Amino acid sequence: MAKRSLWLTVLILVLAGAGLLSAGGGATPRPYLIGDPQGDWGFPSPFAHNPRGPGYLRVSFLFDTLIWKDARGFIPALADSWEYQASPPAYVFRLHPGVIWHDGQPLTARDVAFTIDYLKKHPHPWVDLRPISTVEVLDPLTVRLVLSQPYAPFLEEIAGTMFILPRHIWEQVEDPIRFQDARACVGSGPYRLAEYRREHGLYRFVAFETYYRGKPTASEIGFVQVGNELVALKGKAVQAAAVPPEAVQELKDQGFTVLSQPHFFCLKLLFNHHKFPQQELAFRRALAQAVNLPDLVAQTLRGYGLPASPGLLPPDSPWYCAPQARYPFDPAAAARLLESLGYRRTPEGWMRDGHLLALELLSSPAYARVAEYLKKSFQNIGLTVHLRQVDHTILDQRVKNQQFDLALSGHGGLGGDPKFINDVxxxxxxxxFLGGYQPPPKMVQLLTDQLQTLDEAKRRLLVARIQEQLAYELPALPLFYPTWYLGHDGRIPWFFTRGGIAKGIPVYFNKVALLPGAASASPP
Structure with a gap:
């Protein structure tokens, strides 16, 4: 009861933007809080969380995968070791002995086999299990996953992303998304769920003291919604938060640790491919040439970012290859492309068959300045655009349901395995991610081939061709890769995971930083 009261006090102070200090001026022991301006990312179970990266991240504190990643690459998690067998293609995983679930039940290879069978019946957007043909439980701690064909991204996309489920809990669950009681959060991870408050975006985790990789160094950790991350961090209402670039030096001077990260997030302009003229290549290229990307970065990010490649992957990615197809800023060329679609420029705007071309651009509050910049850019070529600002969850839903003309939306994942391009x-x-775009057969074949190619040099050539095809087709207009910074109080040795957490989440909050010996997980 005392801990719950402390958390309620902390929550009130966070919402007020204040820190937690004792009457005598000394710091009162408090949980470690991470500030997040977006707030709620869904119920933290393997199926009910928001499908974007922050939703998965919260669940990762409760559930473990077969393997995981640190700053250098793959490391053991539930599996102590693994090996690849070529004929037939298969992976054998040997589990860590003595692992128990949060409710004290033992974790065995049968849980791994059950998880794969359950996910095949109830697909999860983060894990594609179609490459697995059969699962063999060799003994209580050994499982063999046989593939239907070679699958290059297996370790990252499946072994390093698939949360293992406790069979004794989930085998009776028919609707995994609606299963949202305390049992749905019983995992094998380093933390247990103590509290979840949707209205405050609050997630409170307490250490699982008998965790098989060692007791976590922070007894309690949480995520909470904050109105202003910088104010909350400086006021010590939270201990870690994303901070604006211009505040970096000030925070360092005040004793905070500030970290930058690779450009593995991209903001894009989405087109509704079920509507005319957005479904036309000439129209998409017209809008691309109406936007001055370097100036967009200068004006909306104050220069803290990179103009995006039309091939999607950033220069920071080890798979990046600069595509030949480029769309330099050229308003006159943009106008000619609109004319090629049968539009005629008038004082009112672009007309075709007596109808004015007027489009609505959706954006979330986080990208209001970008939306205004794009509106002005399109107005400069005579295109009428109306802005509508909505919450990010509503924006995602409207895009998914094809209820939009244009939309500003972004995602991470760009530092991980290039299988992410297939997901997109x-x-x-x-x-x-792409507004209903249907890739042509040539692109589909390239995407298929790169998954089945184990030779890295040959796979790089395929991924380069995929980037070229994306740049040519321009299913969405990549705008920029922002430069992000994390500020924190230095108590936890946060590090950036190689390629991003799991299949590429571009944030610092890897649970490995909370385990004994975490400092050695960071790069030298």
Whole structure:
């Protein structure tokens, strides 16, 4: 009861933007809080969380995967070791002995086999299990996953992303999304769920003291919604938060630790491919040439970011290859492209068959300045654009349901395995990421081939061709990769995970930083 009261006090102070100090001026022991301006990311179970990265991240504190990543690459998690067998293609995982679930039940290879069977019946947008043909439980701590064909991204996309479920809890669950009681959060991870408050975006985790990799160094940790991350951090209402670039030096002078990270997030302009003229390549290219990307970065990010590649992957990615197709700022060329679609420029705007071309641009509050910049850019070529600002969850839903003309939306994942491009183009979240774009057969074949190619040099050539095809087709207009900074009080040795957490989440909050010996997980 005392801990709950303390958390309520902390929450009130966070919402007020204040710190937690004792009457005598000394710091009162308090949980470690991470500030987040977006707030709620769904119920923290393997199925009910918001499908974007922050939702998955919160669940990762409760559930473990077979393997995980630190700053250098793959490390053991539930599996102490793994090996690849070529004929037939298969992976054998040997589990850590003595692992228990949060309710004290033992975790065995049968839980791994159950998880794969359950996910095949109830697909999860983060894990594509179609490459697995059969699962063999060799003994209580050994499982063999046989593939239908070679699958290059297996370790990151499946072994390092698939949360293992406790069979004794989930085998009776018929609707995993609606299953949202305390049992749905019983995992094998380093923390247990103590409290979740949707209205405050509050997630409170307490250490699982018998965790098989060692007792976590922070007894309690949480995420909470804040109105102003910088104010909350400086006021010590939270201990870690994203901070604006211009505040970096001030925070360092005040003793905070500030970290930058690779450009693995991209903001894009989405087109509704089910509507005319957005479905036309000439129109998409016209809008691309109406926007001065370097100036967009200078004006909306104050220069803290990079203009995006039309091939999607950033220069920071080890798979990046600069595409030949480029769209330099050229308003006159943009106007000619609109004319090629049968539009005629008038004082009112662009007309075709007696109808004025007027489009609505959706954006979330976080990208209001970008939306205003784009509106002005399109007005400069005579295009009428109306802005509508909505919450990010509503924006995602409207894009998914094709209820939009243009939309500003972004995602991470760009530092991980290039299988992410397949997810963007043809995966369960393709509508949110590309607005209903249907890749041509040539692109589909390239995407298929790169997954089945184990030779890295040959795979790089395929990924380069995919980037070229994306740049040519321009299913969405990548705008920029922002430069992000994390400020924190230095108590936890946060580090940036190689390629991003799991399949590429571009944030610092890797649970490994909370385990004994975490300092050695950071790069030298």
């Amino acid at each position: 183009c043809t995966g369960p979240l393709a509508r949110e």
